[in-house]
Amino acid sequence: MSKEKYDALYARMQTLTDIYGIGGVAQWDMQTHMPPRGAAVRAERLATLTTIGHEWLTSSETGDLIARSEDYVRNQGEDSLEYAIWRVSKRHYDKATVIPSELAADLDRAASNGHVAWVSARKNNDYEGFKPYLQKNIDLLHQVIDLSRGLYPEAEEDYDILLDDYEQGMKTSDIAAVFDQFKVGAKPLVEKVAAHMGDGRDAATFGNFPADQQEKLAREILAAVGFNDDEFDLTKTAHPFEHSMSIHDIRITTKYDEGFFNPCFFGTLHEFGHGIYENQIDDTYERTVLARGVSMAWHESQSRMWENLVGRSLPFWKWAAPKVKAVFPDQFGSMDAEDIYRAVNMMGPSLIRIEADELTYNYHIIIRFELERELLAGTVTVDDLPDAWNAKYKDYLGVDVPDYSDGVLQDVHWSGGSMGYFPTYALGNILGAMLWQKINTELPNLASEFEAGEFGSLRNWSRENIHRHGSFYTPNDLLQKVLGTRTLDAQPQIDFLTAKVNELYG
């Protein structure tokens, strides 16, 4: 009897993954091919699909199947597929059912309105115009938190509850601790690279890079690292992202800045890192709730690994330099692998997060995390926010913020009511460095393989240890399984960056 309930739950969640999967196609299309005037109807259609999915998920039938299959899945053991599917299904159900549909609609509306207001505010350097929308989003998040409190008896502070959407089981206090560790440990490095800013080592990465040539090069590099046309697609977009339609249907998007080499080259490696994670999930999990990377930080650890730990390494450039020089001889023709390696590793404090280098990126994130935490606790208000922002940029990066648009208004996230997401970017970097230490111990020939253009053992290691599990384990259990710890540690990233900065900046 209970097995029947589990089977029915399995089928019910399979339908839900199909609904979300079809919605994903429509969202990918919206950002890649849809002509502008298709937007209004597309939004309506997606809202309809979201409603259908929400009703399907939160129906009493779903709740009943979860309740009645619990005995059965617990009997299978906590390491069973049945238990994992049940656990993740219950998590989705619980999180969705505490939010009444009116509040869900309010959240959507505030996010839409906030986005429109943000676009205009950013364009006009008008923080005052954006402020009421930001306040509205924060008010709604407090409602979500109040309604969700029962699901998180272990929460130490309200921010923990928001964080759980992106990083299940993560504590705000743990993030603060590992970020403080990074801030202190990396500070001398920031000071060192700041002294070298403007030395021109990156001059060749600016110039003339025709889009079709960038695409040709990107496809050549991607093919070597593991992109194949049977399972991957590369398409142009305004704001690059990766989306998996299913385990063997991976969409990578990029944009072509014809004046700057880095965005497409490293952006496609970054999105490939997300894509290969989704692509190497165990086929058994297809069309189940487990067929997704387990958390944002885990995902970012993989994308940043391919972008930075692989793509910005000297062994990689010993292999890639001739290919890049062949496609862009005017820009890179007179440089050797080490020159290009130095050029693409230009570091220095800056204003804009998305243009930040491997070292200073985390500071941009830490600033946002600290401000989100204070906004939610009420120790910083929306009135105080720009001053608090500017003070932290001065303090952590030595940077003066000249206006709102390049300061507190630079990112889209808050306009859509998204808080708790930002820290996962830096956690991904920190986790990536922890993994990289372990990987290099277990795969001692990685450098020489990269020099030969071989990336298979890195893909295999990632598949075996991380990717294939999808969402089978919780993020914390996966950390325990892969690295034998439940605590993030910034020291590997500090050590890695220290060695790299010393090598590149004397």
Next chain:
Amino acid sequence: MSKEKYDALYARMQTLTDIYGIGGVAQWDMQTHMPPRGAAVRAERLATLTTIGHEWLTSSETGDLIARSEDYVRNQGEDSLEYAIWRVSKRHYDKATVIPSELAADLDRAASNGHVAWVSARKNNDYEGFKPYLQKNIDLLHQVIDLSRGLYPEAEEDYDILLDDYEQGMKTSDIAAVFDQFKVGAKPLVEKVAAHMGDGRDAATFGNFPADQQEKLAREILAAVGFNDDEFDLTKTAHPFEHSMSIHDIRITTKYDEGFFNPCFFGTLHEFGHGIYENQIDDTYERTVLARGVSMAWHESQSRMWENLVGRSLPFWKWAAPKVKAVFPDQFGSMDAEDIYRAVNMMGPSLIRIEADELTYNYHIIIRFELERELLAGTVTVDDLPDAWNAKYKDYLGVDVPDYSDGVLQDVHWSGGSMGYFPTYALGNILGAMLWQKINTELPNLASEFEAGEFGSLRNWSRENIHRHGSFYTPNDLLQKVLGTRTLDAQPQIDFLTAKVNELYG
């Protein structure tokens, strides 16, 4: 009370159009971007969405709303929006509810299996291998007909019932009459052009046409006829088609044959004709069951108009020749507008439908229609089919069919159980010529406008008289409204072709 029921029906059908609309995105993607290994999961997801849509449409709630809003919509009058939406909703509901879901699943499965068998059979010239699948499809169509009989008390023969899916209200006997008219009237023309086959006038259309240059030219021509990037998208595919995501989101697809000029050039004009129909539907009908071209023949009349009546006309070439010569100087550089006009109007009897010219195309269709009708009546069996096919090709076109692959196995339609679709292609040509006569009476300056690259008055006429109505009128009522008749007449097409053949072939 009854108004409330109508509003509820309206909303319910709006949800259904959203579900189908999202499914349309996934289908477009499947044929344009999806990597091959995404196919299996995509098929499952689409099946799930189809089931959701089918259950939504055929539920007792839908039936109840249709029944309870009938008084209200009839009171609004048969020319009201409310009545039109109710009428088309009821049509969808009635047609869907007579088919039990097991039979729907059998039809899907037989279509899938039939398609796989056809691909292999065509490749291996193996009609025997395909025969059982064709028989299975015919058997299932008989089941559909038997279950649907109650919906068509006016049907004269079983084929009428299949036809209704594509051409509501059309009678098989009417099609046979108009096709016979065409067969007789156009026969001397076929004999005339056959005598000129191989005279080399089309030599320039074969050669070297790089895909990127074809795309550039296609975009230039499309922009002039009415394609705009705010509402249209052009993408590559293997089997070109048009799909509208919504009224202002029109997708045109094409393929690039680098050895042959015609397929992309005339194919994009053809798909544009479908697209502009959907694009000019009244905005009031968006997200309703009326936001679709009314029938296949009406749709094909528009696509064929842009492909042939515009794109293969001399005035068009007086404008287009310099553009085409600029992009392909090696191929067309030494030719003038009349030369190119003659080259792209090469006519002559041939084996393959999709490669047929404006004149002989209808014969290919007539052969298929006559055979479908006999297969369904049982006067031709699947065993007799290849001989019957070959005899008709000899009789109507004077062509000897050398093998199955280029004969009875050349088209995909029957493998998927689709019968009743083929005749709409030729009906579209015939209707298009009737409309063209009327249009040229009402717009006497069309030729000089085309020579100047102006296509706005044709678009406007089509919008005002045809496109804006979407599915508001039945196909027959629209015919009455636009042309003042309820009967198709092949004479305008015969007259048009007679004049053209005399001009081009002396």
